[in-house]
Amino acid sequence: MTDATYQWEWPHTLKWPKFNNMGERVDTLKKLFLAGEALNVNNFIKFFADECYYQFGNFPPARTPQEIKSASQGFIESCEGLHHRILNISIPSEDTLLVEMVVTYISHSGKIVTLPCFDIVKYEGALIKQLKIFMDINPLFQD
Amino acid sequence: MSNSDTVRSLLKMFESFNVEGFLELLTDDAVYRFGNYPAAVGQENIAATIKASHLDAISGISFEIKSLYELEDTVVTELICNYTLNKGGNLPLPCLDIFKFQGGKVSAMLVFMDASPLFTA
Numbered sequence: 001m002t003d004a005t006y007q008w009e010w011p012h013t014l015k016w017p018k019f020n021n022m023g024e025r026v027d028t029l030k031k032l033f034l035a036g037e038a039l040n041v042n043n044f045i046k047f048f049a050d051e052c053y054y055q056f057g058n059f060p061p062a063r064t065p066q067e068i069k070s071a072s073q074g075f076i077e078s079c080e081g082l083h084h085r086i087l088n089i090s091i092p093s094e095d096t097l098l099v100e101m102v103v104t105y106i107s108h109s110g111k112i113v114t115l116p117c118f119d120i121v122k123y124e125g126a127l128i129k130q131l132k133i134f135m136d137i138n139p140l141f142q143d
Numbered sequence: 144m145s146n147s148d149t150v151r152s153l154l155k156m157f158e159s160f161n162v163e164g165f166l167e168l169l170t171d172d173a174v175y176r177f178g179n180y181p182a183a184v185g186q187e188n189i190a191a192t193i194k195a196s197h198l199d200a201i202s203g204i205s206f207e208i209k210s211l212y213e214l215e216d217t218v219v220t221e222l223i224c225n226y227t228l229n230k231g232g233n234l235p236l237p238c239l240d241i242f243k244f245q246g247g248k249v250s251a252m253l254v255f256m257d258a259s260p261l262f263t264a
Contacts, residue, residue: 057257058236090219092212098219100241100253115179118239118255120210120221132221134239134255136178 016086025097025123026089032128033084039076041069049127056133078140081106084117095129097121105140113139146244147211150218153242153249154206160198162190174251178258200261203227218242226261234260 015034019026028047035043045065048054054062054071062068083104090098099119106112117135121128144152149168156165166186169175175189176182183192198204207223219241226234236256243251 055237058260090212090214090217092214092219096212098212098214116176116253116255118241118253120239132237132239134221134237136257136259138257138259139179 019086019089022089022091024126025091025095025121028123028126028128029089029097029099029121037082037084039079039081041072041076044072045069047128048131049124049129052128053130053132055131057135057137078107079105080108080110085114095123097123103135105137107140111140115139144247145213146216146218146242146247147213149244149247149249150211150220150240150242151208153252154208154222158205160204162193162198165193166190168249169252170245170248170250173249174253176252177254178256196258200229201226202229216244218244224256228261236260 016030019030032044032047035047045068048065048068050064052063052065052068054068056071059071062071085102085104086099087102088100092098097119099121101117101119102114103117104112104114115135115137117133119134120130120132122130153165153168156162156168166189169186169189172185173189174182174184175192177192177196180192180196183189204227205225207225209221209223212219219239222238222240224236224238226236228234236258238254238256240255241251241253242249
């Protein structure tokens with residue numbers, strides 16, 4: 001298989017089928033999650049506007065894609081894998097998504113934790129202007 | 144009273160540590176989940192969980208509502224929780240709450256936050 005033939009199947013109808021046909025912004029969110037699940041930080045940050053706001057738990061916010069990359073790199077290297085189980089997506093206004101999830105992480109030692117998580121996602125055009133992630137990630141790092 | 148008004152009242156109950164008043168705004172079989180703690184079901188279990196999960200670690204709390212979304216039978220609100228610690232000092236932490244309603248009362252309150260600094264600060 002060459003790079004030219006290796007492409008994502010899209011729309012990715014087999015993953016998160018409950019949230020198909022909810023519009024481009026939900027599709028963008030799914031692509032963002034797929035980049036995260038592939039642990040591909042370079043693809044992950046492509047979905048963000050040049051000036052953005054990224055808040056994960058209590059960590060200091062990142063304000064550019066490059067800052068998101070710097071802030072996320074260590075975390076991504078601490079995981080072997082993750083999965084977002086989306087429970088609910090609400091669209092209170094055209095540019096905002098509210099996303100309730102449980103996220104499962106697998107550490108390199110094989111530890112598996114499943115944690116409640118909520119995202120507020122705001123868009124500017126096709127790009128993400130703001131992503132706030134509310135969760136307590138600490139169990140992943142506790143023995 | 145709109146669901147948003149109920150949420151604002153409920154948050155004020157928290158600010159005054161009025162657990163009894165808070166419980167009156169919940170359905171009898173309500174669910175309360177704080178962070179990664181197991182969900183508590185029923186008013187008695189909820190009161191115990193609220194105290195153990197964070198009220199026992201603080202001497203004061205105030206909420207700054209950053210945004211509030213009123214959906215069909217649900218209110219979602221983003222907050223800054225300003226805690227006053229028992230040992231002194233203030234600790235602001237980001238928080239998101241989901242309130243699900245049934246018959247004008249809260250049937251589920253789900254709190255998404257990392258409250259671990261309350262116990263380590």
